[in-house]
Each structure stands twice: as structure tokens, then as C-alpha cells.
């Protein structure tokens with residue numbers, strides 16, 4: 340397993356480094372999502388689902404990228420874009436138009452940082468899925484994209500962690516991965532600050 344050597348003598352894995360580098364960014368999106376009270380009523384949920392739609396639609400090309408699938412086998416199947424589309428269909432909502440200003444311009448290794456954020460969000464989704472039951476939604480209707488993987492949410496995540504930790508990356512690329520993760524959280528925060536998103 341690859342490891343990053345920090346300023347002190349402690350050694351942390353790439354994924355642990357990403358977690359530590361984005362801890363406050365995560366807390367801030369977590370707080371903002373909770374402020375939206377997405378599970379108080381269906382209108383609020385639709386605002387949250389619109390966010391999720393834009394994020395997962397814009398992330399889709401990263402999941403589909405051939406070069407990334409070569410080094411992270413099975414990546415393409417991890418995308419939750421289709422599940423978000425199915426949630427919109429369940430709720431009889433059209434897919435939102437996405438303004439061009441919400442394009443993701445991540446390059447090369449930065450994309451791994453973006454994928455870290457998107458994949459990691461499936462962990463917090465366990466809590467959100469429970470709350471979705473308040474408004475009659477769940478993993479079979481309206482909140483499919485929050486469901487865990489059939490193999491188990493934790494197992495599916497740990498496989499990704501291992502795949503990313505095992506990548507051989509130069510120091511420059513290592514920094515690019517971290518920058519990508521920071522940018523992905525900023526992107527999500529920006530989406531929340533810009534609803535509606537046309």
C-alpha cells in the first residue's frame with residue numbers, strides 16, 4: 340500500500356490524508372445540507388435531489404473515463420447518476436437543465452480527488468436514507484441514490500479506498516489529487532449556494 344509521508348514522522352495513507360485535508364470542508368457541506376432540512380418535506384427534498392442530480396451528472400464523465408477505469412477497475416459501475424435519474428422519475432420530475440457554469444474542469448489526477456468526494460458521500464448517505472423515511476422515501480422509491488451497495492456500503496467503500504491507496508502517483512499528482520478533493524467540496528458548496536441551478 341502506498342503511503343504519504345507527512346511533515347512529522349507519522350505515515351498516513353493517501354485516503355487518510357484526503358480525509359484529514361478535507362475535514363472542515365466536509366463539516367461545512369454537512370452543515371449546509373442539514374440547514375436545507377431535505378427530509379422535512381418533499382419540496383425541500385426536491386431541492387436536495389436537484390443538487391445531487393447536478394453533482395452526479397457532472398461527475399458521470401469521470402466515472403466513465405477509460406484511463407481511470409484501467410487503474411480503478413469497476414469505477415464505471417460506481418456512478419449513482421442513474422439512481423438519481425430514477426429518483427426524479429419516481430417523483431415525476433423532469434431532469435433539471437444544468438447551466439454550463441456548473442461544468443467540472445478537473446484534469447488528470449485531480450479527478451481522483453473528485454471521485455473520493457463523490458464516493459465518500461455514499462457513506463453519509465446511510466444517515467440520509469434513514470431520514471428519508473420521514474417523507475415516505477427509501478431505497479426502492481425516490482431515494483434510491485442514497486442506498487448502499489448490495490455488497491454492503493462499507494465493503495464497497497473499502498474496496499475503493501484500497502484501489503486508490505494502491506495507485507502509484509508522483510508527488511505532483513499526489514498534490515493534484517488533494518487539490519481535486521478540495522475543489523469538489525467547494526463545487527458542492529457552490530451548488531448549494533446557487534439553487535435553483537439554471
Ligand code: HEM
Pocket residue numbers: 354357358365368369370372373455456457458459460461462463464466523524527
Ligand atoms: C448532511 C449531510 C451529510 C452527512 C450527515 C454526512 C456524514 C458523513 C459521515 C457520518 C461519514 C463517515 C462515515 C463512516 O466513516 O462510516 C461521511 C463520510 C464522507 N462524506 Fe459525508 N455527510 C454528508 C454529506 C456529504 C456530502 C454532500 C459530501 C460530498 C459532496 C460528503 C462527502 C463525504 C466523504 C468524502 C466522506 C469520506 C470521509 C473519509 O475519508 O472517511 N458528505 N459523511
